[in-house]
Every structure is written in structure tokens, then in C-alpha cells.
Amino acid sequence: MANYHNLSNEALQEKYNTLQDAYEKIASQQLQLDMTRGKPCTEQLDLSQPMLDVLTSASAVKTENGLDARNYGILDGIPEAKAFFASILDVSPEQVIVGGNSSLTMMHDSIVQFLLHGVSEDAAPWVKQGNVKFLCPSPGYDRHFAICEALGIEMIPVAMTPEGPNMDEVEKLAAADPQIKGIWCVPKYSNPDGITYTDNVVDRLATMKTAADDFRIFWDNAYTVHHLTDEPDELKDIITAASKAGNSDRVLQFASTSKVTFPGSGVSVLASSESNIAFYKKNLSIQSIGPDKLNQLRHVAFLKDKATLADHMKKHAAIIAPKFQTVLSILNEKLGGKGIADWTNPNGGYFISLNTMEGCAKQVVELAKKAGVTLTSAGATYPYGKDPYDANIRIAPTLPPIQDLKKAIDVLCLCVEMVSINHLLHK
Amino acid sequence: MANYHNLSNEALQEKYNTLQDAYEKIASQQLQLDMTRGKPCTEQLDLSQPMLDVLTSASAVKTENGLDARNYGILDGIPEAKAFFASILDVSPEQVIVGGNSSLTMMHDSIVQFLLHGVSEDAAPWVKQGNVKFLCPSPGYDRHFAICEALGIEMIPVAMTPEGPNMDEVEKLAAADPQIKGIWCVPKYSNPDGITYTDNVVDRLATMKTAADDFRIFWDNAYTVHHLTDEPDELKDIITAASKAGNSDRVLQFASTSKVTFPGSGVSVLASSESNIAFYKKNLSIQSIGPDKLNQLRHVAFLKDKATLADHMKKHAAIIAPKFQTVLSILNEKLGGKGIADWTNPNGGYFISLNTMEGCAKQVVELAKKAGVTLTSAGATYPYGKDPYDANIRIAPTLPPIQDLKKAIDVLCLCVEMVSINHLLHK
Numbered sequence: 044m045a046n047y048h049n050l051s052n053e054a055l056q057e058k059y060n061t062l063q064d065a066y067e068k069i070a071s072q073q074l075q076l077d078m079t080r081g082k083p084c085t086e087q088l089d090l091s092q093p094m095l096d097v098l099t100s101a102s103a104v105k106t107e108n109g110l111d112a113r114n115y116g117i118l119d120g121i122p123e124a125k126a127f128f129a130s131i132l133d134v135s136p137e138q139v140i141v142g143g144n145s146s147l148t149m150m151h152d153s154i155v156q157f158l159l160h161g162v163s164e165d166a167a168p169w170v171k172q173g174n175v176k177f178l179c180p181s182p183g184y185d186r187h188f189a190i191c192e193a194l195g196i197e198m199i200p201v202a203m204t205p206e207g208p209n210m211d212e213v214e215k216l217a218a219a220d221p222q223i224k225g226i227w228c229v230p231k232y233s234n235p236d237g238i239t240y241t242d243n244v245v246d247r248l249a250t251m252k253t254a255a256d257d258f259r260i261f262w263d264n265a266y267t268v269h270h271l272t273d274e275p276d277e278l279k280d281i282i283t284a285a286s287k288a289g290n291s292d293r294v295l296q297f298a299s300t301s302k303v304t305f306p307g308s309g310v311s312v313l314a315s316s317e318s319n320i321a322f323y324k325k326n327l328s329i330q331s332i333g334p335d336k337l338n339q340l341r342h343v344a345f346l347k348d349k350a351t352l353a354d355h356m357k358k359h360a361a362i363i364a365p366k367f368q369t370v371l372s373i374l375n376e377k378l379g380g381k382g383i384a385d386w387t388n389p390n391g392g393y394f395i396s397l398n399t400m401e402g403c404a405k406q407v408v409e410l411a412k413k414a415g416v417t418l419t420s421a422g423a424t425y426p427y428g429k430d431p432y433d434a435n436i437r438i439a440p441t442l443p444p445i446q447d448l449k450k451a452i453d454v455l456c457l458c459v460e461m462v463s464i465n466h467l468l469h470k
Numbered sequence: 471m472a473n474y475h476n477l478s479n480e481a482l483q484e485k486y487n488t489l490q491d492a493y494e495k496i497a498s499q500q501l502q503l504d505m506t507r508g509k510p511c512t513e514q515l516d517l518s519q520p521m522l523d524v525l526t527s528a529s530a531v532k533t534e535n536g537l538d539a540r541n542y543g544i545l546d547g548i549p550e551a552k553a554f555f556a557s558i559l560d561v562s563p564e565q566v567i568v569g570g571n572s573s574l575t576m577m578h579d580s581i582v583q584f585l586l587h588g589v590s591e592d593a594a595p596w597v598k599q600g601n602v603k604f605l606c607p608s609p610g611y612d613r614h615f616a617i618c619e620a621l622g623i624e625m626i627p628v629a630m631t632p633e634g635p636n637m638d639e640v641e642k643l644a645a646a647d648p649q650i651k652g653i654w655c656v657p658k659y660s661n662p663d664g665i666t667y668t669d670n671v672v673d674r675l676a677t678m679k680t681a682a683d684d685f686r687i688f689w690d691n692a693y694t695v696h697h698l699t700d701e702p703d704e705l706k707d708i709i710t711a712a713s714k715a716g717n718s719d720r721v722l723q724f725a726s727t728s729k730v731t732f733p734g735s736g737v738s739v740l741a742s743s744e745s746n747i748a749f750y751k752k753n754l755s756i757q758s759i760g761p762d763k764l765n766q767l768r769h770v771a772f773l774k775d776k777a778t779l780a781d782h783m784k785k786h787a788a789i790i791a792p793k794f795q796t797v798l799s800i801l802n803e804k805l806g807g808k809g810i811a812d813w814t815n816p817n818g819g820y821f822i823s824l825n826t827m828e829g830c831a832k833q834v835v836e837l838a839k840k841a842g843v844t845l846t847s848a849g850a851t852y853p854y855g856k857d858p859y860d861a862n863i864r865i866a867p868t869l870p871p872i873q874d875l876k877k878a879i880d881v882l883c884l885c886v887e888m889v890s891i892n893h894l895l896h897k
Contacts, residue, residue: 080542088540095525095764101516113515115507115733143570144762151757155582159621170597186759193756194586306542308764329620330578332613335571335762337522337735 046382052468059464066414066457069450074415076451081234081393082442083302086362090355091304094345098337103344112336119324120312124339128312130349131268132296133280139314140323143334146299146311150261151190153295153313156326157224158194162257163292163322169224169257178216178226180208182396182424182435184234184263187227191426198426199223203233207240210247221254225261231278232266235396235424235437237389239276249284249293260285262296266392268356269302271364276390282314291316300342302393303355310334310342366440370395370452377456383463386438395438396424397455403462404433410458416451473809479895486891493841493884496877501842503878508661508820509869510729513789517782518731521772525764530771539763546751547739551766555739557776558695559723560707566741567750570761573726573738577688578617580722580740583753584651585621589684590719590749596651596684605643605653607635609823609851609862611661611690614654618853625853626650630663634671641678648681652688658705659693662823662851662864664816666703676711676720687712689723693819695783696729698791703817709741718743727769729820730782737761737769793867797822797879804883810890813865822865823851824882829860830889837885843878 047055098104104112106121119125120141129136142149158169169175177191181200191198199216202209207230217223228248230240240248248260262281270276285293292315300309313323346352371388374397378384386397399407404421411418419437422430438455440448474482525531531539533548546552547568556563569576585596596602604618608627618625626643629636634657644650655675657667667675675687689708697703712720719742727736740750773779798815801824805811813824826834831848838845846864849857865882867875 082542085538088538089528091540092528092531095531098522099526101519104519104522111512111515113518113732113735115509115728145758148758155586159582159585186756189756193753301542305540305764307760308540308762326620329613329616331572331575333734335735335765337732338762338765 046380047463047467048382055464055468059461059468062457062461062464066410066461069454069457070414072415074450074454076416076443076447076454078416078418078439078443078451080419080442081302081439083306083359084362084442084444087359087441088305090358091345094304094341097341097344104337104340106336106340112340115332117336118328118331118333119320120334121336121339121343123343124310127343127346127348128298128314131352132264132298132312132314134282134314137317138282138320139312140320140327141334141339142311142313144301144307144309144311144338146263146265146297146301146313147186149311149313150187150263150297152327152330153261153323154190154194154196156323157257157259160326162259163318166257172222174222176220176223178208178213178223179426180226180228181426182235182430182437183227184229185419185423185428187261187263188426200426200431203236203238205238207238207244210244210251214247214251217251217253217255217258219254223253224255224257225259227261227263229263229265230281231264231276232269232389232392234265234392235394235435237387237392237394237396239278239390242279245279245281246284249281249290250288258293260294262294264296264298265302267298268352269359269393270356270391271360271367272390274390282316286316292319295319300346302359303346303352304342308338310339363441366445366448367395369445369448370438370440373449373452373456377453378459381460381463384459393439393441395440397436397438397459398434399436399459400463400466401432401434403459403466404430404436406462406465407436407455407458410462411454414454414458416454418455473807474890474894475809482891482895486888486895489884489888489891493837493888496881496884497841499842501877501881503843503870503874503881505843505845505866505870505878507846507869508729508866510733510786511789511869511871514786514868515732517785518772521731521768524768524771531764531767533763533767539767542759544763545755545758545760546747547761548763548766548770550770551737554770554773554775555725555741558779559691559725559739559741561709561741564744565709565747566739567747567754568761568766569738569740571734571736571738571765573690573692573724573728573740574613576738576740577614577690577724579754579757580688580750581617581621581623583750584684584686587753589686590745593684599649601649603647603650605635605640605650606853607653607655608853609662609857609864610654611656612846612850612855614688614690615853627853627858628653630660630665632665634665634667637671637674637678641674644678644680644682644685646681650680651682651684652686654688654690656690656692657708658691658703659696659816659819661692661819662821662862664814664819664821664823666705666817669706672706672708673711676708676717677715685720687721689721691723691725692729694725695779696786696820697783697818698787698794699817701817709743713743719746722746727773729786730773730779731769735765737766790868793870793872793875794822796872796875797865797867800876800879800883804880805886808887808890811886820866820868822867824863824865824886825861826863826886827861827890827893830886830893831857831860831863833889833892834863834882834885837889838881841881841885843881845882
């Protein structure tokens with residue numbers, strides 16, 4: 044396939060005309076394909092349907108320490124749920140709080156606690172420390188950035204590399220500015236790039252000097268067990284690494300079963316140092332009498348242990364890996380070798396990250412939308428919705444049936460080609 | 471029964487000696503009776519056991535508008551849950567957000583929103599308005615007061631009367647001080663007094679002048695359907711009253727199914743003006759992707775409608791009303807006519823409020839604890855845990871089996887008598 048950068052304007056124009064004909068045909072079909080969010084598909088949801096059926100006997104509603112899970116009591120999660128998540132995250136049950144249906148809520152609430160109360164008993168509330176800033180490896184997760192924006196926390200973008208955030212940048216910024224109080228990380232199969240941080244990146248995050256002594260790493264390990272291959276990525280345990288470096292309170296690790304069982308009806312978890320857990324629990328005691336323990340029981344009864352969970356996740360992979368392959372093969376077929384886009388090939392997670400030439404992403408998303416294919420807004424993966432390169436598009440392959448997915452990616456590729464050629468013709 | 475105020479010191483001392491003998495016998499039994507919280511008993515929880523069994527077919531997990539409740543989507547509650555709670559609270563579905571498992575969390579989060587963002591788009595955040603104060607009708611609910619204390623909101627106690635809060639006080643304070651931003655109300659079967667606010671009190675709250683134009687009423691209608699008799703109290707609809715008075719944004723009404731189905735695994739609801747709901751929803755969108763929709767479906771499938779809910783609540787009453795009667799008859803038998811205590815006889819809710827002579831409650835609770843009966847701390851029903859009269863003791867009759875309840879109240883009465891006599895002897 045010819046690299047478009049080497050083609051004459053005439054050849055480009057000819058291609059454009061052909062593409063435009065194809066586009067108009069597709070646009071006339073009035074497609075309605077929604078690719079905006081990383082949602083599991085119906086077949087994935089069906090995998091956990093038996094979980095709705097595990098608490099039907101009276102004995103099934105008792106926790107392992109004999110409490111009636113239907114009543115009040117237990118703020119930090121039932122013991123078997125704490126043990127389950129501790130085993131998944133390689134921490135002790137004392138380092139875990141098992142919460143409600145959303146790890147996003149736990150992250151939000153952690154930041155609100157830090158704003159209003161500080162990061163610990165002795166620390167000053169962030170609201171009393173002037174302008175608070177967060178480092179935001181980008182592209183990243185739009186809902187992380189939305190929390191900062193809503194709470195008035197200034198976001199400083201940091202480039203992502205294939206190894207994780209650009210650590211030279213991170214270290215320099217964190218060491219220089221005491222107003223930088225935190226960093227957002229999706230360390231495994233990152234959203235949207237699918238990158239797993241290298242051991243070196245994890246170690247540097249765990250050990251780096253920070254000007255703020257109340258600096259916190261928000262370690263959103265959302266995709267820790269969400270592999271797409273039989274040779275999954277390994278992520279170094281940052282809690283142990285930070286603890287060894289004398290920074291045991293630096294890391295708050297979050298995870299959930301939203302994409303394991305049911306989004307919205309899953310279980311969330313926070314893992315951290317015992318002192319951070321105690322402080323979170325103290326604040327939580329004001330906000331809640333306790334989590335939904337019946338749903339925690341359901342999860343433990345259904346997911347059982349690390350091995351059963353791994354088997355369950357393989358069933359997810361069997362459903363969604365072919366969807367990722369479909370996207371990748373269309374991208375390769377339609378855009379490969381043309382010098383107008385590159386994309387990731389992740390070993391896990393929920394996204395493929397597509398990068399157009401600079402200045403093209405917004406137009407691509409608009410053009411696709413006109414043809415009935417709704418993508419995540421261009422820019423959404425950057426703080427304040429502003430991609431400085433206007434290049435990144437997040438593809439979420441899991442939800443649509445494979446025929447719809449093919450159509451949507453065909454349209455996407457068509458749009459990338461058209462916008463790119465237009466760009467080359469007018470530069 | 472002789473009024474103890476009329477007895478000679480010798481007669482009192484003789485009584486005391488007899489009571490002390492009885493106390494020592496009971497103390498030697500090493501009872502372990504926990505009366506601290508208003509928890510449903512096992513028989514009550516069993517009433518809702520069938521709810522765990524309603525979502526076992528694939529069709530049962532669809533919402534009435536055809537969405538798969540197992541997946542992401544819907545921030546403010548599924549349509550059938552909004553309609554259900556709207557009918558219970560006499561508002562329109564557009565005035566309702568159906569949330570997660572805790573109305574306490576919704577109240578806490580509302581206050582946090584007001585602190586950080588203000589009460590509306592145009593309002594200044596409370597954290598930027600200096601010292602924020604709340605009116606706290608007392609005795610009241612300790613967890614309301616704990617939220618204020620944790621968030622640094624100054625609490626101003628206001629006396630409760632048999633009609634509701636002392637409205638002369640409330641109106642005077644609210645009109646005079648713009649730093650007073652809110653009031654806590656449990657308007658029906660109040661915690662702990664079991665008082666239902668009169669129409670006049672509701673109207674005065676809805677129409678009063680407030681110096682703060684961002685004043686909010688936190689209307690915790692926790693016990694709205696929790697009747698103990700066939701002739702339940704009626705509470706005037708404050709949302710309509712406030713709206714008619716031009717104060718449509720003044721009231722935030724909260725309720726939950728915690729004591730209808732399962733505490734911790736229930737569903738919470740916020741009802742307010744449409745503009746308040748829109749603002750809450752905007753803030754909520756940063757904190758959460760959505761509530762547990764499967765649990766909302768479970769509730770609607772099980773509780774169905776207003777009439778089915780009312781039948782269900784009658785089953786609760788059949789279990790707990792005899793426990794209230796047991797407490798009342800022991801109090802009457804042991805303490806009646808002695809001039810040392812009075813107590814409430816509520817038509818609903820979860821508590822009986824016992825008032826000792828001034829300066830006695832703490833000692834009573836301590837003495838009972840030594841005999842193995844743990845009561846809610848004396849003072850807990852007042853802001854900062856400080857009952858200025860040291861008189862109020864909250865009795866929670868629902869949880870213990872009736873035999874245990876009898877023992878516990880026997881001990882309590884014994885302790886009230888002993889402490890009262892001691893008080894009379896040394897005054």
C-alpha cells in the first residue's frame with residue numbers, strides 16, 4: 044500500500060473522490076452505531092447471570108463470621124470479600140475496603156476527603172493549601188479528568204510512552220512543585236492505550252521525591268484481570284514497592300468487578316496502607332452505615348477465588364478478543380502502510396487507541412457521526428477535553444455485535460482516509 | 471405508685487437498698503444485650519427474602535424502557551423505580567433521583583456538594599462563605615449531627631416540642647443569621663421522639679423568611695411508611711407547601727427502603743424541585759456512572775406499588791408493635807407515677823424516647839452497661855453528643871427477641887430508679 048505522503052495531489056484527489064462516493068453510500072444507510080463507551084456486550088453479561096441466583100436460601104445470607112448480611116453492620120466489607128480482593132490485589136485483608144458498586148465513587152470520595160480533611164489526621168485539607176494540581180498521563184480516562192475539573196483541581200498533562208507515563212517529566216514536576224498533590228494512573232492495559240507500566244516506571248513512581256508530602260498516586264487498576272491473551276501482561280506491585288521505599292501511604296489502589304460481573308451492580312475495592320485504610324474508614328463512617336453486603340456475598344459465592352475468577356475472565360476474553368481482532372484487521376487492511384494513522388494492539392483492557400495525523404481526530408469523529416457512527420469525542424482522552432495534537436480516538440470494540448462493529452470501523456477508516464487526504468492536500 | 475419526690479429520705483434509702491440487691495443479682499447473670507441501634511430483627515428481614523429471588527430470568531433484568539439493567543447507563547434511577555418512589559412521596563418522577571443503598575450517603579453528598587459547589591449554579595460554595603451553621607432540632611438523629619461535626623458545620627440545637635421543632639426559635643434564628651444554611655428534620659415518627667410535625671410546623675418551615683438565600687431543609691423522611699398502628703400519622707407535603715410559597719428549591723426530601731427490605735441492601739431516594747434534581751444529577755455524574763439498577767429492579771418487582779408496600783409494612787408492624795408494647799408496659803409498670811421519668815408512645819418509627827430527671831441519663835446508661843445492657847450513649851441524640859439536660863435515652867426495641875427485650879428494659883428501669891433515688895437523696 045502506498046504511503047499517502049508520497050502520492051501526488053492528483054492521485055490523492057482521485058482517491059478522495061472514490062472514498063467520498065463510498066461515504067455517501069454508507070451515509071444514506073442511516074446507521075445508528077454507538078461506540079462511545081467501554082461497555083460489555085450482552086453475551087458477557089450473560090456469563091454472570093447465575094450470580095443473581097446464589098442467595099436464595101436463608102443460610103446463604105450469612106457471612107463467614109456469622110453475621111446476617113441482610114442487616115446493618117460492617118463498614119469496610121464482609122470478611123470473605125476482603126479476603127477475596129486481597130488475594131487478587133496481593134495485599135492483606137487489613138489493607139482493603141470493599142465498597143459499593145463503583146470504584147469511580149471511591150476515587151471521587153477519596154479526593155473529596157483530601158480536599159476537606161487532608162490526606163491524614165495530621166495533614167492540612169487541600170482546600171486550605173491554595174491551588175491543587177494533579178499530573179495526568181495523557182491520553183487517559185476522561186472520568187478521572189472530569190473529577191479534577193469539577194473539583195477545581197488543575198490538571199497538568201504528562202505524555203504517555205509505551206512504558207507508562209514519561210517518568211522524567213513526572214519526577215521533575217513532582218519534585219519541583221508542592222502544589223502537585225497527585226497523579227492519575229491506569230497502570231495495566233491503560234485506558235485508552237492498553238499500556239502496562241514497566242517495572243521501572245512502577246519503581247520510579249513508588250520511590251520518587253515529591254515536593255508535597257501529601258502526594259498521592261491514584262492507581263486505578265481497573266483492568267487488572269481483564270486479559271485478551273493467554274500471555275497476559277504482568278504489573279509490578281506498587282504498594283509493596285512504595286512501602287519498601289518508605290512511602291507506604293503514597294498509593295491508593297482501586298479496582299472493581301464492573302467489567303467482571305455487572306457494570307453498575309458490581310463491587311468496588313480500595314487497597315492501600317493500613318493507616319490510609321483506617322483514615323478512609325473513619326471518613327466513610329460519616330457518609331455510610333455500610334456497603335451492600337448481600338451483593339458482596341453474591342460476588343464471593345460466584346467468583347469464589349483467584350482461579351475461578353481467572354476462568355471467568357477467560358470466558359470474557361473468548362467473547363471480546365475476536366472483536367478486538369476484527370477492529371485490528373480492518374484498521375490494518377484499510378489504513379496500514381498509508382502513513383496516516385497508527386494504533387495499539389493491547390493484551391487486555393477495553394480499548395484500542397487510534398492516532399490520526401495531527402489535527403485530524405476531531406474532523407474524523409464529526410464525519411463518522413454524520414454517517415451514523417458515534418465515537419467517543421475527540422479530545423476526551425485529554426484533560427479539559429483538549430488533545431494538543433488533535434490526534435487520539437478511543438475505540439471501544441466490546442459492545443456492538445461483530446457485524447455492527449465491522450460497519451462502524453469501516454466507516455471510521457473511510458473517515459480517517461478522507462480527512463487525512465484533505466489534510467495532505469491543503470497543508 | 472408513690473411519687474418519689476414525696477418520699478422521705480429513709481423511705482428512698484430503703485427502696486434503693488432493695489433495688490441494689492435486685493441489680494446485683496441481674497449483674498451476676500452477665501447479660502449481653504445490645505440495644506444501641508434501630509435495627510430490624512430477623513423475622514422482619516425474612517419478610518423480604520423473596521426479593522432475592524425475583525431476578526432469576528433473563529427477561530427480569532430489563533427495565534420497562536427496554537434497557538439491560540445489568541449494563542452501564544441511567545444515572546438517576548430506572549424509570550419504574552422513579553415512578554414507584556414518586557408515588558410514595560407524592561411528587562412527579564422528574565422530581566426524583568433513585569440512588570444507591572443509603573439515603574445517609576445522599577444527605578452527606580448533598581452537603582458536600584453545597585460546601586464545594588454551592589446549592590445551585592449561581593450560588594457561592596459554602597466553604598467560601600465563612601462559618602456555616604445548621605439548626606438541629608434536638609433530640610435528633612446522631613448521624614445527622616455526625617455529618618455536621620465532621621464537615622465543620624456549627625450546630626445550633628433547637629428544642630423539639632410535641633408538634634415538631636420549636637418554630638418560634640427556628641424562625642427567629644433563620645431570619646437573623648445568614649450563616650445558618652440549613653436544618654435537619656426527621657418530620658415523621660422522628661428519631662428518637664416519634665413525633666410527626668403538625669401541618670402548622672410544616673407550613674412555617676416552608677414559608678419562613680431566611681437570612682440566607684441558600685438555606686436548605688434536609689427533610690429525612692426515613693419513617694414515612696413505618697407505622698405501628700392502623701391509624702397512622704399524616705404528614706403534610708412540604709415540597710408542595712414550599713413551592714406554593716415561592717420556595718420550591720428549599721426542601722431536599724430523603725427516604726430509603728433500609729427498614730422496608732434490607733438495611734445496607736436497600737434503595738435510597740432524593741425528592742426535590744426539578745432544578746435541585748438537575749443540579750444534584752450534574753454533580754452526581756462526576757461521582758458515579760449510575761446506581762445499582764438490578765437492586766432497583768428487585769425492589770420494584772417485590773414492592774410493586776403503594777398498596778403492596780402498605781401491606782408489607784403492616785407485616786413489619788405485626789412483628790415490632792408488640793415489642794414497643796412490651797417496652798411501654800414495663801416502663802409504665804416500673805416507672806409510672808414515680809415522677810422520675812417520662813417517655814413517648816409513638817405511632818410509628820423505630821424508637822421510644824425516655825427522659826429521666828435532669829442529670830441522670832449518663833449514669834443510667836453506665837449502670838445498665840455494667841449489668842450487660844448496652845444502650846445508645848446518653849447525649850448521642852444531641853449535637854456534639856451533649857444533652858444539656860443529661861436526660862434523654864433512646865430505646866430501640868426492634869432487634870432483640872421479646873424475652874431479651876424484657877430483661878433489658880427491666881434492667882433499664884432498675885437503673886433509672888437507682889440513679890433517680892440517688893439523685894433525690896443527694897440534691
